[in-house]
Amino acid sequence: MKLWKVIKMEFKMIAANRAFIILTIIGPFLILAVTVLPSYLAMKSSPEEKTVAIAGGDRELVTLIKESALHSGIEIVELPDNPEILKSRLLNEEIDGYVILPGEIKSATTVNYVTSTGADWATIEKLQGIIGSAVTMLKLREAGVPTDRVGEIMTRPRLVPKKLSKSGEERSEDYLTGFFTVLAFTVLLYMTILLYGQSIGRSVVMEKTQKTVEILLSSVRTDELLFGKILGSAFASILQYVFWIGVTVFSIKVFGPMLGLTLNIPLESRLLGYLVLYFLLAFFLYSSIYAALGAASSDEQNLGQLSWPLIIFLVLPMVSISVITSNPDGNFSVFLSLFPLTSPIVMFQRIAIGNPPVSSVLLSIGIILVTTAFTVVLSARIFKVGILLTGKRHTIREILRWLHYR
Amino acid sequence: MNQSKKPVIEVNDVYKYFGSVKAVDGVSFSVDAGEIFGIIGPNGAGKTTLLRMIMNIIGPDKGRILFNGGRLEERDKEKIGYLPEERGLYKKVKVLDMLVYLAELKGLERQVARKAAHLWLKRFGLQGWALRKVETLSKGMAQKVQFIASVIHNPLLLILDEPFAGLDPVSTDVLRDYIQEIRNSGGTVLFSTHNMEQAEKICSRILMVNNGREVLKGRLDEIKERFGRKTVTLEFEGSLEFLKKSELVAGISMYPRYAEVELTEDADPDLLFKLIATNADSLSVKRYELMTPSLHKIFVDQVALKKEREGRQ
Numbered sequence: 001m002k003l004w005k006v007i008k009m010e011f012k013m014i015a016a017n018r019a020f021i022i023l024t025i026i027g028p029f030l031i032l033a034v035t036v037l038p039s040y041l042a043m044k045s046s047p048e049e050k051t052v053a054i055a056g057g058d059r060e061l062v063t064l065i066k067e068s069a070l071h072s073g074i075e076i077v078e079l080p081d082n083p084e085i086l087k088s089r090l091l092n093e094e095i096d097g098y099v100i101l102p103g104e105i106k107s108a109t110t111v112n113y114v115t116s117t118g119a120d121w122a123t124i125e126k127l128q129g130i131i132g133s134a135v136t137m138l139k140l141r142e143a144g145v146p147t148d149r150v151g152e153i154m155t156r157p158r159l160v161p162k163k164l165s166k167s168g169e170e171r172s173e174d175y176l177t178g179f180f181t182v183l184a185f186t187v188l189l190y191m192t193i194l195l196y197g198q199s200i201g202r203s204v205v206m207e208k209t210q211k212t213v214e215i216l217l218s219s220v221r222t223d224e225l226l227f228g229k230i231l232g233s234a235f236a237s238i239l240q241y242v243f244w245i246g247v248t249v250f251s252i253k254v255f256g257p258m259l260g261l262t263l264n265i266p267l268e269s270r271l272l273g274y275l276v277l278y279f280l281l282a283f284f285l286y287s288s289i290y291a292a293l294g295a296a297s298s299d300e301q302n303l304g305q306l307s308w309p310l311i312i313f314l315v316l317p318m319v320s321i322s323v324i325t326s327n328p329d330g331n332f333s334v335f336l337s338l339f340p341l342t343s344p345i346v347m348f349q350r351i352a353i354g355n356p357p358v359s360s361v362l363l364s365i366g367i368i369l370v371t372t373a374f375t376v377v378l379s380a381r382i383f384k385v386g387i388l389l390t391g392k393r394h395t396i397r398e399i400l401r402w403l404h405y406r
Numbered sequence: 407m408n409q410s411k412k413p414v415i416e417v418n419d420v421y422k423y424f425g426s427v428k429a430v431d432g433v434s435f436s437v438d439a440g441e442i443f444g445i446i447g448p449n450g451a452g453k454t455t456l457l458r459m460i461m462n463i464i465g466p467d468k469g470r471i472l473f474n475g476g477r478l479e480e481r482d483k484e485k486i487g488y489l490p491e492e493r494g495l496y497k498k499v500k501v502l503d504m505l506v507y508l509a510e511l512k513g514l515e516r517q518v519a520r521k522a523a524h525l526w527l528k529r530f531g532l533q534g535w536a537l538r539k540v541e542t543l544s545k546g547m548a549q550k551v552q553f554i555a556s557v558i559h560n561p562l563l564l565i566l567d568e569p570f571a572g573l574d575p576v577s578t579d580v581l582r583d584y585i586q587e588i589r590n591s592g593g594t595v596l597f598s599t600h601n602m603e604q605a606e607k608i609c610s611r612i613l614m615v616n617n618g619r620e621v622l623k624g625r626l627d628e629i630k631e632r633f634g635r636k637t638v639t640l641e642f643e644g645s646l647e648f649l650k651k652s653e654l655v656a657g658i659s660m661y662p663r664y665a666e667v668e669l670t671e672d673a674d675p676d677l678l679f680k681l682i683a684t685n686a687d688s689l690s691v692k693r694y695e696l697m698t699p700s701l702h703k704i705f706v707d708q709v710a711l712k713k714e715r716e717g718r719q
Contacts, residue, residue, distance in 0.1 A: 002511055009507050013496065211494030215555060217463045218488035219511035221480060388463070401425060 003224045003231075006216075010203070010232025015239075024240045028247040031188060050074050050096040050123050052113075053089065055081040057101030064134035072126050090116050096123075099131070106139060179325050182352045185275055186321060189345050190314055192279060196237040197286035197310075201303050203229055204294025204387070213387050222384040230287045241279065245272065274351050281368045282344035286310070288372060292379035295386035296399045313341035317349065328354035338364055340371035378403065412475070414439050414563050414594050415460055420469030422455050422618075429455040430466070431618035437563070437596050437611075442589050444609035445598040446701065452618040453598035454491060457567050460596070461488050474562075484513040487561035491568040491598075493552045497541040501527070501551055504540055505558060512559035519558070526554040546577050553581065564588060566597035570604050582608065602701035614705055621708045626701075633704045637697045638667040638678060644689035654678050668699070 014020055054062055054076055062078060069076045077095065079086060086098045097115035102108045113127060133154060140150045207213040207225075216225055249272075289310060297303035317324070317336065324333045328350045337347040337360065347364040350356045385402035386394070413436040422430040430452045437443040445453045458464045460471060462478055473482045495504050502523055509519035527533050530550045535543060543551065549572075557564060566585075570578050585608055588595055599605050605612060612629065614621040622629060640646070641664055649655050649665075654673040659666040669675060675696050682691060 005507065005510050013498065017498070210497060211492045212496055214458075214463070214490035214492055215488070215494075215508065215552070216511070218461050218486070218490070219483055219508065222463075384464075388458070 002220045003228050006220060006225060006228025007232040007235065010229050011235050014199070014203075014233060014236040020236065020240070024243060027240065027244040028251065031244060031248045032251060051077060051094075052123075052127060053077050053079040053086060053095045053098035055079050055086060055098060055100045056103070057105060061101065061105060061134055061138055064137050065130060068130045068133045068137075072130060074123065074126055074130065076130075086114075090114065099127070105135060106142075179322075179353075182325050182349045183321060185271075185352060186318055186345055186349060189275070189279060189282065189348065190318055192237070192241060193282045193286050193344070194311065194314055196233065196283055197290040198303075198307070199237075200230060200233050200287045201290035201294035201297070201307060202300060203233060204291050204383070205297050205300055205303050208295075208297075208387065209299060217388075222387065223380050225387075226291055226380055226383045230284070230291055233287065234283060237283065238280070241276075245276075271352060274348055277365075278344040278348045281365065281372070285340065285344070285368055285372045285375065286314075288375045288379045292375070292382040292386070295379075295383040296394055296402075298393050302393055310341075314345070317342050317345035320346075321349065324349050325353045329356065334360070338367055340367050343368055412439055413437060413472075414474060415596065416470075416472040416475075417456070417460070418470045418472070420456070420459060420466045420471060422452075422459060422464070422466050428618045430459070432469075433613070433615065433618070433620055434469075435613045435620075435623055437594060439594050440589075440592045441610045442585065442595045442597070442608055444605040444612045445596070445615060446600070446602055446605050446612050446705070447598075447615040447621070448600050450617075451600075451615045453600075453615060454567055455618075456615070457488075457490075457565055457596075457598055460565065461486065484559065485562040487512075487556040487559065487564040489553060489556040489564075489566045489569055491571060495540045495548060495551060495555075498539060500537055500539055501532070501543065502536040505551065505555055508555045509558045512561075514559050522558050522560075523554070526558055527551075530554065546574060549573060549577055550580075553584070563594045563596060566595065568599055569597055570599060570601060578604075602705060606701050612701070614701075614708065616705075616709050616712075621705065621712065629704065630698050630701075633699075633708065636669045636673070636675060637699050637703065638669065638675060639693065639695045639697050640665045640667060640682075640691060641693035642689055642691050646689070648685050648688075649681070652678075652681060654681065666697075666703075668703070 050073065052074055054065060055078070057065075062076075066076050079089065079095075079098065081100060083100075086100070089095050090098060093116075097113055099111055099113050101111065105111075111131060113124065137150050137154060140153060141147060145153065207216070207229075213225070220228070290307065293306045293310070294303055297306055320332070320336065323330070324336070324346060327333060333346065333350060336342040337350050337356070339346075343364045347356070347361060351361065381403050382399060386399065415437040417433060417435050419432055419434050420430055421428075421432055433452070433456060435443075445456060447453055455464070459466050460478070462480060462483060471478045473479075473485075499507075502520070505523040505526070506516065506519045509522060510516060514522065524533070524536065527536055530553075532547060532550060535547065540548065540551070553569075556566070569581055569585075573581060582604075585595055585597075597608075606626065609626055611623070611625050613623040622633070643663065646658070646660065646665055646667075649658060649667060654669055654677055655667055656670045656673075657668045659668075667678065669678065679694060682689065682694070
C-alpha cells in the first residue's frame with residue numbers, strides 16, 4: 001500500500017532527525033522542570049524569618065503583639081519611637097521593616113508598615129493578623145471580658161477547601177495546586193501542538209523547497225501524500241509524547257520519594273487519559289490546518305506569516321487560564337471549551353479543575369472531530385493545488401479560489 | 407518496452423483553466439509506441455500542465471486522455487516514468503534509500519528495487535554514493551539520480567519535462583545519449599522543451615504550443631518541408647545593407663558578424679549568391695550555407711501568422 005510507504009518514509013525522516021532525538025531525550029527534563037520544580041523549591045525553601053520593629057504603643061499592647069507573633073515566623077523587636085533610629089536600622093538591614101503604633105491605636109483605621117524592599121504579601125497578611133488580634137484582645141479586656149476567656153473568644157475555625165470528585169470522594173486541594181496542575185498541562189499541550197503542527201507545516205513546505213513533490217505525485221495521489229505525511233508525523237509525535245509522559249511519571253514515582261519530595265500535581269490516570277485524548281484531537285485538527293498552510297506557503301518564512309492567526313487560538317487558553325480556572329463553568333469558559341480551535345486545551349482545563357458535565361465533554365469531542373473532518377477536506381483541496389505552485393507567495397483570496405479547482 | 411505502433415497516449419480535445427488563465431485550450435495529439443515525441447513552446451505555453459494531466463497529477467476540465475487505449479487510471483502511473491521540471495530529492499536521505507522508496511512507490515518489491523537501484527547507480531558511475539546522503543551529491547550527480555528515479559521501474563512510457571534545463575553540456579550529452587538509447591531499444595519518450603534546437607536533434611514528431619493552444623503538430627521533417635522557407639546562413643565582415651532591398655529576400659535576422667537570410671518563396675539561392683558576389687567590395691564572406699529553416703523560425707512565423715489571422719477576425 002502506497003500510503004503506508006509514505007507514512008514509513010515520513011516517520012523515518014522525522015525520527016532520524018538529530019533535533020527530534022535530542023528533544024525526545026531532554027523533553028522529560030523540561031516537563032519535570034515545569035511541573036515538579038516549583039513544588040520542590042516551595043517545599044525546600046522554608047520561608048525566611050522576618051524581623052519587624054515595633055515603636056510606640058503602650059506596654060500592654062506591645063506584650064500582646066509579641067505573644068501573638070510567637071511561632072508565626074515573624075520576630076518582633078521593640079525600638080524607641082524615633083524615626084531616625086528606625087530608618088537607619090532598616091537601611092542597615094538590621095530589621096526587615098518597622099511599624100510605628102499610633103497613640104490612639106484602638107480607634108486607628110490604618111497602621112503603616114515600612115520596608116526598604118517592598119513588602120511581600122505573606123508577611124503583610126501575618127502582621128495584619130498579629131496586630132489585629134492584639135488590638136482586639138486589648139479591646140475585649142477593656143470591655144471587661146475576663147483575661148482567661150479572651151483567648152477562647154478569639155479562637156475561630158479555619159476554612160479548609162475540599163474538592164468533591166464525580167466518584168463522591170472528597171479530597172483536600174487548594175486553588176493554587178489546581179491552578180498549577182492546569183497551568184503545567186496547558187503549557188505541555190500548547191508546546192506540543194505548536195511543535196508538531198509546525199513540524200508538519202515545515203515538512204510540507206520542504207516538499208516544495210526541495211522540489212520532491214512532483215516526483216512523488218507521479219506515483220501517489222495528493223491525498224495519499226497529505227495523509228501519509230500527517231500520519232507519519234503523528235506516529236513519530238505520539239511515540240515521543242508517550243516516551244515523555246512515561247519517563248516523567250516513572251521519574252516522579254521512583255525518584256520523587258528518594259529526593260523526599262511529594263508532588264503537588266495529582267497524576268491521576270483519568271486526567272492523563274484526557275490529556276492524551278485531547279492531545280490527539282488537537283494534533284489532527286492543527287496538523288491538517290498546518291499541512292494546508294504549508295502547501296500554500298512558498299517557504300518557511302511565509303509559513304510563519306500565514307500561521308500566526310492560528311497561534312492566537314493556541315495562546316488564548318494560556319492567557320485566559322486564571323479566568324477559566326476560577327470559573328470553569330462560566331459562559332466564557334464554556335464557549336472556549338466548545339469552540340473547536342480552543343476546545344482541546346480549554347475543555348481539558350475544565351476537566352482538570354472542575355467537573356464539566358459528560359454531555360459537554362462529548363459535545364466538545366464531537367465538534368472537534370467534525371471540524372477536523374471538514375478541515376481535512378479543505379486542506380486536501382488546498383494541498384492539491386498549492387503543493388504544485390512553487391516560488392511565489394499567494395494571497396488568502398487566491399488560496400480560497402483553489403478550493404473550487406478540480 | 408513496447409514496440410508496436412499503436413498510440414500509448416491519446417490526448418483528445420483537452421482543456422484546463424486556472425481561474426481566468428487558459429493553461430491548456432483544446433489540445434489534441436497522440437504519442438505512438440516506440441517514438442520520441444516533443445511538446446515544444448515557450449515558457450508558460452502550457453507544456454507542464456499538459457504533462458501533469460497525462461501523469462494524472464491534475465485532472466482536465468474537459469476532454470479525454472487515454473493510456474494504451476483505455477481511460478487513464480491512477481494505477482497507470484506505475485507504467486510511466488516522469489522527470490518533472492521542478493525536481494529534487496530529500497537531502498537528508500541516503501541515495502539508495504531514496505531510489506528504493508521512489509521505486510517502491512512505482513510498485514516494485516523492495517528487494518527488486520534495491521537490486522535495480524544498485525544496477526542503475528553502477529551504470530551512471532555512482533556506485534560509491536549509494537550509502538551517502540543526497541545532500542553530499544554534486545548537482546550533476548543529483549540530476550543523474552533523479553533521472554534514475556524516473557526509469558528505475560522500466561516504464562512503458564518515459565515523460566521528461568524540460569529535461570535539459572539547467573544541465574551542463576556534459577550532462578546534456580549523457581542524457582541525450584540515453585534518450586537515443588531508449589529509442590533504439592524501441593522505448594517511447596514524450597518530452598517537453600522550450601529549446602527548439604534540442605527538439606530538432608531528438609524528436610520524430612512534435613506538437614508546438616503557445617498560450618495553451620496548438621500552433622503546429624506532425625512529423626518534424628514534414629513540418630520543415632511544409633512550413634519552412636529556405637534560409638541562407640552567412641558569416642561575414644562588412645555590410646549586408648544592400649540585401650534588405652533585394653526582391654529575393656523575405657527577411658533578415660542580422661547580428662554583427664552573422665546573419666540568417668530568409669528567401670522569398672520562389673527565390674533561387676544561386677541568384678542570392680551572385681548578388682553577394684557583386685557586392686564583394688564592401689563585404690568579405692567567410693561562410694555561405696543554404697539551410698532548412700529552424701524550428702524556432704517556423705514557430706515564430708506560425709505564432710505571428712496566427713495572431714494576424716485572429717486580428718483579422
